[in-house]
Amino acid sequence: MKCAAFTNTTKINQKVVSNYFYTSSKQFLLNFFLLVTLVFGTANVGIAQPDGGKIFKQNCSRCHKLDETKLTGPGMKGVFDRVPKPADEWLFKWIKNNKEVMMSGDAYGLKVFNDNAKQNMDVFDGVISDDEIKAVIAYIKNPLLPVDEKTTTVTEPKSPQDKGFSTFIVLLVAAISLLILVAVLGTIKKHLQDSVNAKNGLPATGPVSFQQWASGNKRLVAVLGILFVILLAKLTYEGLMTFSVDQDYLPAQPIKYSHQTHAGKLQINCVYCHSGAEKGRTAGVPSANVCMNCHKAVSEGPKTGKAEIAKIYDAVGWDPATGTYSKPQKPIQWVRVHSLPDFSYFNHSQHVVVGKQDCKNCHGDMATLDEAKQVSPLTMGWCIDCHRKTEVPGMATNPYYEELHAKLKEKYKGQPITVENMGGLDCIKCHY
Numbered sequence: 001m002k003c004a005a006f007t008n009t010t011k012i013n014q015k016v017v018s019n020y021f022y023t024s025s026k027q028f029l030l031n032f033f034l035l036v037t038l039v040f041g042t043a044n045v046g047i048a049q050p051d052g053g054k055i056f057k058q059n060c061s062r063c064h065k066l067d068e069t070k071l072t073g074p075g076m077k078g079v080f081d082r083v084p085k086p087a088d089e090w091l092f093k094w095i096k097n098n099k100e101v102m103m104s105g106d107a108y109g110l111k112v113f114n115d116n117a118k119q120n121m122d123v124f125d126g127v128i129s130d131d132e133i134k135a136v137i138a139y140i141k142n143p144l145l146p147v148d149e150k151t152t153t154v155t156e157p158k159s160p161q162d163k164g165f166s167t168f169i170v171l172l173v174a175a176i177s178l179l180i181l182v183a184v185l186g187t188i189k190k191h192l193q194d195s196v197n198a199k200n201g202l203p204a205t206g207p208v209s210f211q212q213w214a215s216g217n218k219r220l221v222a223v224l225g226i227l228f229v230i231l232l233a234k235l236t237y238e239g240l241m242t243f244s245v246d247q248d249y250l251p252a253q254p255i256k257y258s259h260q261t262h263a264g265k266l267q268i269n270c271v272y273c274h275s276g277a278e279k280g281r282t283a284g285v286p287s288a289n290v291c292m293n294c295h296k297a298v299s300e301g302p303k304t305g306k307a308e309i310a311k312i313y314d315a316v317g318w319d320p321a322t323g324t325y326s327k328p329q330k331p332i333q334w335v336r337v338h339s340l341p342d343f344s345y346f347n348h349s350q351h352v353v354v355g356k357q358d359c360k361n362c363h364g365d366m367a368t369l370d371e372a373k374q375v376s377p378l379t380m381g382w383c384i385d386c387h388r389k390t391e392v393p394g395m396a397t398n399p400y401y402e403e404l405h406a407k408l409k410e411k412y413k414g415q416p417i418t419v420e421n422m423g424g425l426d427c428i429k430c431h432y
């Protein structure tokens, strides 16, 4: 040990000791920084949200609040009591297509329409699925509880080790390590000081009070203080925002479905299964009925035999022996891989149809992967980077852009018109 070496040499003096302590406190700070970066580099704080909550935030929260506050539309508080009964049924019809409800002459529907200055509510038929509408209704009824799943659902990852560990535990570990380090360093310094004193014939130092220690290490104390404040700020901030970079995130799925087999070998088009990608915000995951289009006939695969395909049959209640849907259904619970925080907005059709972006640009070559994983970081920097670099396709030819194009052409004479130039970096485009 270094301590022993010090006591055996005569060259020891106060300076060596303080140098030693100085280097070890530098070392210590370095370690501490490493610890902090490591901790925050790896920690993902994934707060599981019930689906209905997410759907509400993305489709309804623009116009409705959950309490009694009125935005464009009325607050949702007490809505179950005021709408015609059975409330679930009426709400379902209304959310799916409020125009149809009003056109059918529904007195209550016409009343809320008039009470809200004849503002228009969006029609959600074809925008969100029936199951999503039910999830939203369940969410409005009970905003905190997760929702029952009916057929095919995508669940948020549940176990904490899947998504990283909680900030709280991480901070606790950091704080404890910090205290231990400080205590150890303090003891080392005292021992060194004692050995110097022994050599010089001085009495050993008494126990060091915290104040003495602090006044002897003002710089260290200041740095620690600042770090503490930063940690506290970071904790508060992360409590408010769900922060996550889950690149390469690859959860276990309930069925060994392979993109390589289906999109690669069999060359099935991505949108055959992810039809939402061309229609709206979410690409969606296919329901087991889509699988059945082929798997009614294909009951065996080369790698997994009958075992995995049998799970599709269980999901839809198909009895291969009789060739009928006669068994109880057991929904497949795919675990969601990609998930942006609720406060950000991303729309597939805007990118795939209007922006002419290939799935590959964001999801990598899925057709070569056995298991779907998140290839891109999905951070804000990633979105912005592409918006800075990418020219808006069809700006000159798409009639949708005619007016805007004329204006931008004037403004950015000769330069390529990127997504940034048409306002694609405005906070409001991606944040509610």
Ligand code: HEC
Pocket (backbone or CB within 6 Å): 056, 059, 060, 061, 062, 063, 064, 072, 073, 074, 075, 079, 082, 083, 091, 094, 095, 098, 112, 113, 114, 116, 117, 118, 119, 120, 121, 122, 124, 136
């Ligand atoms: C563009 C704004 C807008 C969006 C988006 C919107 N609504 Fe509405 N909503 C309204 C307005 C306005 C009314 C009042 C009726 C009318 O004038 O059409 C209303 C009425 C309602 C009512 C009846 C309220 C009552 O007090 O009886 C319900 C329930 C409702 N909306 C649910 C939803 C749900 C669920 C979503 C999301 C899936 C949604 N709305 C999205 C504007 C919106």
Ligand code: HEC
Pocket (backbone or CB within 6 Å): 253, 257, 259, 262, 263, 268, 269, 270, 271, 272, 273, 274, 285, 286, 334, 335, 336, 337, 338, 339, 359, 360, 363, 366, 367, 371, 372, 373
């Ligand atoms: C035969 C149907 C089918 C085809 C074709 C298909 N997928 Fe999938 N895809 C699925 C299923 C089922 C899942 C959910 C299971 C999983 O995550 O592995 C999924 C999951 C995904 C996910 C991850 C979803 C999440 O949870 O975040 C992405 C991204 C994806 N597919 C992209 C593609 C792309 C790109 C193509 C075309 C190259 C494609 N898929 C073709 C069925 C299909």
Ligand code: HEC
Pocket (backbone or CB within 6 Å): 255, 256, 257, 258, 261, 262, 265, 266, 268, 273, 286, 287, 288, 290, 291, 292, 293, 294, 295, 298, 300, 301, 302, 303, 304, 305, 308, 309, 312
């Ligand atoms: C367009 C037709 C088609 C669709 C849709 C389809 N599959 Fe398949 N699937 C096949 C074929 C064909 C095979 C056999 C592949 C082979 O022989 O290489 C297969 C094989 C499989 C296997 C066995 C793989 C192996 O190597 O053992 C599983 C599991 C599977 N599919 C799951 C699914 C799931 C889940 C869905 C729905 C999300 C789905 N399939 C949708 C055509 C399809």
Ligand code: HEC
Pocket (backbone or CB within 6 Å): 270, 271, 274, 277, 278, 281, 282, 283, 284, 285, 338, 339, 340, 341, 346, 348, 351, 352, 357, 358, 359, 360, 361, 362, 363, 378
């Ligand atoms: C510009 C980038 C981009 C392109 C292009 C893109 N995606 Fe996505 N995809 C995303 C992002 C970002 C998410 C996460 C969305 C979320 O959590 O709300 C996602 C999520 C998904 C999911 C998970 C389910 C969902 O919708 O949330 C699937 C499946 C998927 N994409 C399939 C596709 C397919 C198939 C294509 C091509 C037709 C495609 N994506 C094109 C960026 C992209």
Ligand code: HEC
Pocket (backbone or CB within 6 Å): 340, 344, 345, 346, 347, 350, 351, 354, 355, 356, 357, 361, 362, 378, 379, 382, 383, 384, 386, 387, 390, 391, 392, 393, 419, 422, 423, 424, 429, 430
């Ligand atoms: C691979 C490149 C690429 C990536 C990555 C990408 N985008 Fe885009 N984005 C585009 C293109 C191209 C357009 C222009 C589409 C159009 O013409 O409306 C666009 C347009 C948009 C718009 C509409 C902008 C406007 O001014 O109307 C929004 C909002 C948006 N993107 C959000 C996102 C978000 C959120 C992410 C990250 C999760 C993201 N984008 C990632 C290429 C990308």
Ligand code: HEC
Pocket (backbone or CB within 6 Å): 241, 242, 243, 244, 245, 340, 341, 344, 378, 379, 380, 383, 384, 387, 424, 425, 426, 427, 428, 429, 430, 431
């Ligand atoms: C092109 C889309 C896009 C634009 C424009 C955009 N953001 Fe973001 N922002 C995102 C996405 C996506 C996330 C989620 C990133 C994640 O989960 O790591 C995010 C996350 C954030 C966060 C949380 C911190 C984090 O990194 O998770 C803050 C704060 C934020 N954005 C503020 C802003 C402000 C302020 C602006 C305008 C100057 C802005 N954003 C413009 C897409 C965008």
